[in-house]
Amino acid sequence: MRLDFIPEPLNRLKNPPKQLNFIGDTSLLSLPKIAVVGSRKASVYTKECVTALCAALKSANVCVVSGGAIGVDIAAHKAAMPRTIGIFASGLDTIYPSQNKVAINEIYTKALALSEYDEGEPPLAYRFLERNRIVVGLCEALVVAQADLKSGSMQSARLANELKIPVYVLPQRMGESDGTNFLLANKKAELIDDYHKFASLFGEIKEQEKTSDEILKFCKNGVSLDEVLAKFGDIIYEYELEGLVEISNLRVKSVL
Secondary structure (H helix, E strand, C coil), rough: EEECCCCCCHHEEEEEEECCEECCCCCHHHCCCEECCCCCCCCCCHHHHHHHHHHHHHHHHCCCEEECCCHHHHHHHHHHHCCCCCCCCCCCCCCCCHHHHHHHHHHHHEEEEECCCCCCCCCHHHHHHHHHHHHHCCCEEECCCCCCCHHHHHHHHHHHHCCCCCCEECCCCCCCCHHHHHHCCCCEEECCCCCCHHHHCCCCCCHHCCCCCHHHHHHHCCCHHHHHHHCCCHHHHHHHHCCCCEEEEEEEEECC
8 A cells, every 4th residue: 555645754855755655554653753773783782782772662652663674673673563664675565584574574464564666676775775764764863773884874874964863872892883883983873871761752651661571570579690691681781770670699670
């Protein structure tokens, strides 16, 4: 199906799409929207951070927009489901990349998929950059989770800077995400150091939604650190930094 309008934020692009085809829930277009993009070869740490960030955005009733690619994109979609919009570089009858077939089908059935391309049009290389401008232009802010200096994510950051759309990055070690570290060092992006605080800039996190977080539920009555690490990984240390859990004597307990 085709939208009978072009969302207003896209009109700030030099070349807004002439049409947008869709599958799914168009009511998501009325929510605050944050783009989350980054490397296809994202580290485990980055994907864990993206999962926590997008879960916080979801709890604030903010919609996460990304491009459906492997790595950062699909991690963002999964964590934000069903409050997520996928922007695709082919007709919506083509699922690409095939590795993400299950998650993309979930976007189709539970969230929203958009494409400016008609059915039968393949995902040609230049169309990914064209897709990226829609991801950026549709949103109130852009989060670049991890990126090399020469990458599509950095081109997205440059476009956001040109459009005066705020750009944010995640904390990264030197040598592991030169692109985001460059943005931060050159004051072209701000650092996210608290997921819920960031989410609250764009939406309201209700207390009951905070406590529905799977990790917080798991740790509600106290559990061994080894169990938490086995189930959720190092992301538990991010929760500790945010004051959501306490770690003491190799045990973890939610503080909410």
